[in-house]
Amino acid sequence: MSKVMITGATGLLGRALCQELSSTHEILGCGFSRAAAPLHKLDLADHSSVLDFLDNHGPEILIHAAAERRPEQCERDQAATLTLNVAATEFLAQACRERDIRFFFISTDYVFDGTSAPYVETDITNPVNFYGQTKQAAERAILADSALHTIVRVPVLYGEVKTLEESAVTFIAKQLLANPASSHDNWAIRYPTHVNDIALTLKDVIAQPSLGGIIHISGNQAFTKYEMAQVMAQALQLPTQDLVPLSQPSDDATRPQNCALKDTRLINMGIAHNRDFATAVSEVLTKHR
Numbered sequence: 001m002s003k004v005m006i007t008g009a010t011g012l013l014g015r016a017l018c019q020e021l022s023s024t025h026e027i028l029g030c031g032f033s034r035a036a037a038p039l040h041k042l043d044l045a046d047h048s049s050v051l052d053f054l055d056n057h058g059p060e061i062l063i064h065a066a067a068e069r070r071p072e073q074c075e076r077d078q079a080a081t082l083t084l085n086v087a088a089t090e091f092l093a094q095a096c097r098e099r100d101i102r103f104f105f106i107s108t109d110y111v112f113d114g115t116s117a118p119y120v121e122t123d124i125t126n127p128v129n130f131y132g133q134t135k136q137a138a139e140r141a142i143l144a145d146s147a148l149h150t151i152v153r154v155p156v157l158y159g160e161v162k163t164l165e166e167s168a169v170t171f172i173a174k175q176l177l178a179n180p181a182s183s184h185d186n187w188a189i190r191y192p193t194h195v196n197d198i199a200l201t202l203k204d205v206i207a208q209p210s211l212g213g214i215i216h217i218s219g220n221q222a223f224t225k226y227e228m229a230q231v232m233a234q235a236l237q238l239p240t241q242d243l244v245p246l247s248q249p250s251d252d253a254t255r256p257q258n259c260a261l262k263d264t265r266l267i268n269m270g271i272a273h274n275r276d277f278a279t280a281v282s283e284v285l286t287k288h289r
């Protein structure tokens with residue numbers, strides 16, 4: 001069993017990765033403020049602790065999922081966002097190259113400006129908010145560091161949330177439960193993707209001997225948040241007729257309109273894990289009614 005280190009293991013995606021990969025790999029899950037045994041507490045801003053951890057535990061693969069991924073928080077605290085999203089990522093990539101650890105970095109569809117979807121892996125990035133800019137900077141540093149590193153771009157995620165606020169998708173359900181006449185963005189197109197599908201895909205990907213470069217993993221069903229609200233209202237047995245579609249963006253931090261990711265490399269490898277959104281989100285919501 002090869003040892004896989006997962007950063008962000010207390011987060012939405014990291015938890016799914018730890019669970020899915022634990023049947024085939026020895027997992028070294030690392031969190032920060034929420035880390036409790038068997039997870040390790042590791043501050044990625046503390047570079048000497050990171051090196052000690054790598055040298056003491058000797059992972060063969062590192063999946064780096066820790067990040068500040070809330071666009072408004074990124075705008076508010078740009079220094080902390082740069083430290084985690086860029087500096088820590090660049091440092092990890094370098095340390096992995098020096099130790100022959102296969103490095104996978106979780107990035108985002110927000111590296112694109114959303115004006116000419118769908119995007120293939122080699123398309124030019126042009127982020128419209130600070131979060132996207134930090135992920136773009138991290139991607140560039142990683143690609144410059146080694147052709148063996150792999151960047152994994154994913155769109156908006158949902159899955160087994162601890163609270164409905166934890167995912168931008170299930171947050172819509174929280175708004176619905178508070179107000180069945182709530183307003184929802186009907187401008188931006190999103191491809192909500194279940195974290196278990198990302199984890200299953202990465203399990204297949206790391207089974208390949210070598211990869212490197214950029215891969216896209218994305219659900220294939222398009223929804224605006226207003227359309228997701230309709231699906232979730234039905235799952236929650238709430239009325240849909242009073243939901244209000246917003247035709248203009250209303251977020252504080254700018255969002256791209258449509259960043260559909262084409263997963264051309266995965267298709268060539270014959271890897272696909274895509275569950276149906278309505279069915280899967282309904283299962284997620286059963287625990288939060």
Ligand SMILES: NC(=O)c1ccc[n+]([C@@H]2O[C@H](COP(=O)([O-])OP(=O)(O)OC[C@H]3O[C@@H](n4cnc5c(N)ncnc54)[C@H](OP(=O)(O)O)[C@@H]3O)[C@@H](O)[C@H]2O)c1
Pocket residue numbers: 007008009010011012013014030031032033034035042043044045064065066067068069084106107108109154155156157158167168
């Ligand atoms: N969620 C989405 O919709 C979405 C969409 C596109 C891309 N992504 C990308 O997917 C990845 C996973 O996202 P997610 O939603 O699972 O994130 P998340 O739930 O917000 O979790 C963030 C993780 O980062 C860890 N972290 C924060 N500061 C840290 C530090 N100083 N040192 C070490 N760890 C630290 C947190 O640990 P503690 O909580 O224990 O402090 C937590 O485990 C991220 O790279 C994100 O950019 C996410």
